[in-house]
Amino acid sequence: MNLKMNLGDAAIDAVMGYAIVFLGIALLVLVVVLMGRVMSRKKPTPAPVPAAEQQAAPVPAAPAAPGTAGDLKLYDTPDRDAAMIMAIVADELKIPLNELRFISIREVKKS
């Protein structure tokens, strides 16, 4: 087909083309959702923790002091660097430091 088209035919092709793209994608979504369901069913459920281990579990730490947001775990990061990182993040996000909660900071080592 290498001829001039009239606008009516072109409009039909355009609508049909857009609809085909949606149809193809909708079917693909269906397939991907099904795949997700099948995969999540196949995932092994974590084995129940033996009673003996449950008893041996460490006693939870004492509650955090009032006004703090809990413990911050540091991995290979000195306190001074951690403080600097938290200050920079708070500044970048424009959120006061006391409204942010940091769970852990870990140094990423270059391989």
Added chain:
Amino acid sequence: MNNILETLKKLWMESGFMGFFENGGWKSLVMIIVALVLLYLGIKKKFEPLLLVGIAFGTLLTNLPGAGLYHMAMWDAYVYECPYDAANEAILYNVEEERVLSVEEYMASLPEDAQEPEIIEKLSFTDIAHIGGLLDILYIGVKAGIYPCLIFIGVGAMTDFGPLIANPKSFFLGAAAQFGVFFAFLGAVLLGFNGNQAAAIGIIGGADGPTAILTCMLLAPALLGPIAIAAYSYMALIPMIQPPIMRALTTEKERSVKMEQLREVSKTEKIVFPILVAGFIILLLPSTAPLIGCLMFGNLLRETGVTERLSDVAQNALMNIVTLFLGISVGATTVAARFLTLNTLKIVLLGLIAFCFSTVGGLLVGKLMYKLSGGKINPLIGAAGVSAVPMAARVAQVEGQKANPSNFLLMHAMGPNVAGVIGSAIAAGFLIKVFGA
């Protein structure tokens, strides 16, 4: 003394400089200026430099009179499947009447000072490799559809489909952002292009260079230069084109929506995904096979975990080599006589319309999803549905963060972004199916 003057005169007459003073030579000069502008944009402004620098240099080389690196007439003969006169670099074809000329008709139309014709009945790639210039030989890779597909292997190897698998709904945003393709197609028909040309122009809206090149090469090879340049230039301009549309179509409240953390995607899912998608889409639309097949093959190499060397080659060495060949050979098609036309201006305008309306399509469906999800989906990620990976996703991230500094949309926007690659391949497959030979 006379001999020396004669030799100097002969050297001057046969030099490329003389070509600028011949009939239409000024057009080559204009194209060289265009090439220099493109080089400036690529080098100084960093507009898609990896491709634009190659394309610009190809434009420069092909428009240097007498260089003979690329022969437009030879490729016309290949496209029209008509005889080619290698001595006079002319085709035996009447473009206006769309018919092959007989040898007698052709001989009658030759000027007196023409060389003795050397007619080749039907050109093959072997003939082109034998009589063509360097850029003709490199261009065979475009013509045979090899480069776009190889680039798609690299794109697949670089793409993480995890966000898309984690949130399959974002596939719809990739589909919605193909609106510009079909809108520009209609616009092109309105401006007088035929169906094939309009389809090739429309696909610029897919914001996917290799897809645009492959579609154009199959449907309207004569428009390859302007279409490739428009596609890559607008892709580079996405950070300027999209934000005003995003702000105009969304409210501050919508833009500041923080989306929930995506679920973790297992390695098995990531391995099964490319196999499933390739099989399914190709069965649905067989004409997408080269693009989707290569994209998913590259992605499989990435995800298997046992083909790291191949994945590394696809992402780096292969991608770089093919980008180099693709850029310079696409640039070579911008021969002055073919490029400096009103059609090029129309294509540049339609390309911009295509990009804008693709963004609009993605945003509108994003807004719909925002409403349907009860305000959990940020409509900005819809704009990332135009492929242009990862530029469009980055723009969504930047705009989202402007509205809410603690907003991190990048991973959420990557879903529609890579879905856009699949969506534009489906759109291209449809257009190739309808308008292809």
